Amino acid sequence: MKTLYLLGLFFLTTIFGYSQSNISLNECYESLKTNYPLAKQRAILEQQKEVELSAIKAKTLPQLNLNAQATYQSDVTEVPVPSIDIESLNNDQYRATLTANQLIFNGGKIKASQGLQNIISNRKQQEVEVNLYQLKQRVNQLYFSILLIDDQTKLLNVREQQLNSKLKEVKSGIENGVLLPTSDKVIEAELLKILQQTKEATNNKSKLIASLSSLIGVSIPIETEFQKPLLSIVESSDLNRPELALFNLQKQEIGQQQNILSKSLVPELKGFATGGYGNPGLNMLENDFTSYYIVGLNLNWNVFDWNANKKQLQALDYSKELISNQEEVFRLNINTALNEQQKEIETLESTITIDQQLISLQQEVVNTSASQLKNGVITTSEYITELTKLYETENLFNQHKTQLELAKANYNTLKGDIK
Template sequence: MKKLLFLFLVLSKLSFAQTVTLEQVQAKARQQYPLLKQKDLIRQTKDITIENLNKGFLPQLTVSGQATYQSEVTTVKIPLPGVSIDPLSKDQYKIVADINQMIYDGGMLKQQRSIQQLNADVEEQRVEVELYKLEERISQIYLSVLYIDEQLKQTQLIRDDLSTGMKKMEAQVANGVAFKSNLNLLKAELLKVDQRVIELTATKTGLLDVLSLFTGETYTASMVFTKPVINTANDQTILRPELNLFQKQQQLLGGQSNMIKAKNLPKTSFFFQGGYGRPGLNFLENKFATYYVTGIRFNWAFGGLYTSKKERELIGINQQIVAVQKDVFLLNTNTQLKQQQAEIDKINQLIAKDSEIVELRLKVKDAAKAQLENGVITANDYLREVNAEDQARQTLIVHQLQLIQAQINYQATKGK
C-alpha cells in the first residue's frame, strides 16, 4: 500500500506539473521588455503632431497694435473754395485683428500628415527589429535549460547503473569473492555524479533567474520545459522585420519627394482684417474710426524651384542606398540559410550514428554488468563501460539540442 501511495503521489505531481513552452517565454519577455514602451511613445508623438498639423486649416487670428509719432504728415496745400482740410495728427494709433483662413495650401498639410505617419512607421519597425533580436536571445537561454534537463536525466541513469553495480559488489564483498576497494571505487564515482548534479542544478537555477528577469514570471525547477516543435518545411521565403523596415524607409523617402512638390505649389487663403485707430482708412479724416478689409490672398513662392531638382536627386540617391542595403541584407541572409541548412543536414546524420553507438554501448554495458556479477571483470572495468555509454548518450544529447538550435536559427534567419 505504501508503494502504491508513493507511486500515486509521484504520478499526481507529474500530471499537475506546470509546462512551459518557448513561445510563452518569448511572448512574456516581449511584453516586459522596456523597449516595447517606446512604440507607445512613438504613436503618442505621431498623434499629437498630426493633431497640431490638422489645426493648420483652422482660422488663424492675429492681433497687433501700434502707436507712432512722426515728424511730418501729409497735408493738402491746394486751396479749394469752400473746403477746409485739417492736417493729420503727428501721433497716430491703430489696433488691428487679422483673421486668415487657408483655402488651398498645395497639399502641404496632407503631405505633412503622411510624413509623420510614415516616420512613425519607420521608428516602430526599428523597435520590431530589436524585439526580434530579443526572441533569439530568449531561445538560447531556453535551450540551455533544456540541455541541463537532459543532463540531469542522464545523471539519473548513471546513478541507477552505479547503484546496481554497488549492490552486486556489496554481495561479492560480503561473500569474500571481491575486494572492498572495488566497492569504494563505485562509491567514489557515485559521489562524482552527485557533484555533477549540484553543478547542473546551480546552473539551471541561474538560467531560470535570467528568464524570470526578462519575463517578470517566476520559474522553478519543478516546471517542465517542453522541447519546441520546429516547422521544418523547406520554404525559402524570407519574412524578416528588416525587410519591412527597408520598405517603410522607401515609403518615407517617397513622401518627402511629394512634400517638395507640394511646397512649390501656389497657396490661397481668405483673410479679414478689422481695425480701430487714427486715422482710419479715410486719410482725409483726422479722427478715430473703425474699419475692415477682406478678400482672398494668392501666394506663390518661386524660390524653392531653384533647389527642388537637387532635393529630388538627393532623395533618389537615398532610395538607391536603401535598395542596396536591402540587396546586401538578402544576400547575407540567403548565405546564412544555405550554411544553416548544411549544418542541419550534418547534425541529422550525426544523430543517426549516435543512436547506433548508444545502442551498441548499452549492449556492451549490460554484458559488463553480467560479467561483474559473475566476478569475471573488476569494478573498474564495469565503470569504464558505464562511462563509455554515458559519453555516447551525452554526445547524442548534445547533437539533439544542436539540431533544435540549428532549426531555430534557421527559422529566425528566415523570419517567422
C-alpha cells in the same frame, strides 16, 4: 465567494509572476514581445502620431493674429493747400488689428503631410518590431541551454540509480568474498561526482532561467518544466523578416517626401479678414480713433526656384537607391547565414544517427561488463569506465538533439518564420 476567490487568485498570479508548471518556446516569444521594455514604445509612438496629426490638421483651421502698436513720428502727412481746413495728424499714432487667415487651396500639401506622418509613425513602430525580433535568437540560446541541462540532469539521475543498484550488488559480492573489499569505494566516489555534477547543473540552470526571465519579463520558478519544441523548417526562397517591411516603409517615407516637394511649387491661396481700431484709421486724413476692416484674398506662388526643388527630388532618389542597396546586402547576408544553418542541421542529423548506433554498441559493452563484475572477472573501476563511456555517449546524443532543435529554431528565426 467563489468569484472573489478566483479574482484573488488572478491578482496573486499577476503580482508574483509566472505560475504555470510548464512553459514553451512560443510563450517565451510572446512574453518578449509584450514585456520587454522596448515594447512600451508602441503605445508612446501611437500617442505621438495622434498629436502630430492633430497639429497638421490644425493648419486647415482659421489662424488668428493679434497685432498692436503705438508709435511716435517725427513728421506726419500734411495737405499743402491753405484754403482747405484739414487738421494735421498727431505725431503719436495707435493701431490694434485682429487678422483671421483661412487656407483655401494649397495643392494637397496638408493631406500629403498627414500621409507622411502616418508613414513615419509606421516606420518607427516597425523599428521597434525589428529590435524585438532580433532578441529572439537570444531567447533561443537561453531556452535550449536550459533544455540541455535538463537532459544532462536526467542522465545523471539515471546513472545514479544504476550505480546505487550496482553498489548493493558489489557490497553483497564483498560480503561473499567474490569482490575486493574496496570495490564499493570506487562506486561511492563516482556517486559523489554525480552529486557534484548535479549541483553544478542546477546552479547553471538557475542562472540561465534568471537571464531568460529578465529578458522576457516573466518570473519563472526553478521547478518549471520547459517543453521541448518539435520544430520543422520550410525550405523556400521567401524571407519574412521584419527588416524587409522596414526597408519598404523607409522607401515609402522618401516617396512621400518627394510628393510633398512636388507640391511645394503649387500656388497657395488664402482668404483673410482684418478688423482694426486706431488713430488714424484707414482714412489717413481723419485725425481720430476709428474702427475699420479689410477682407481679401492672398495668393503666394514661388514661380521659379533655380531648380532647387528638382535637385532635392534627385537627392531623395539617391536615398532610395541606398535603401535598396541596404536591402540587397541584408538579403545576401541572411541567405548566406541560412545556407550555413542548413549545413549545420544536415551535419547534426547525420551525427545523431551515428550517436544512436554508438549508444547501442556501448550499452552491450556495459551489459557485458556488469555480468563480468558480478562474477568477479573485472574490477569495479573497469565497469565504471565502461559505464562512463555510455553516459558520455548518451550525453552527446542529447546534446546533438538539442543542438539540432536550436539550429532549426535559429533557421526559422533567420528566415522570419517565427511570429
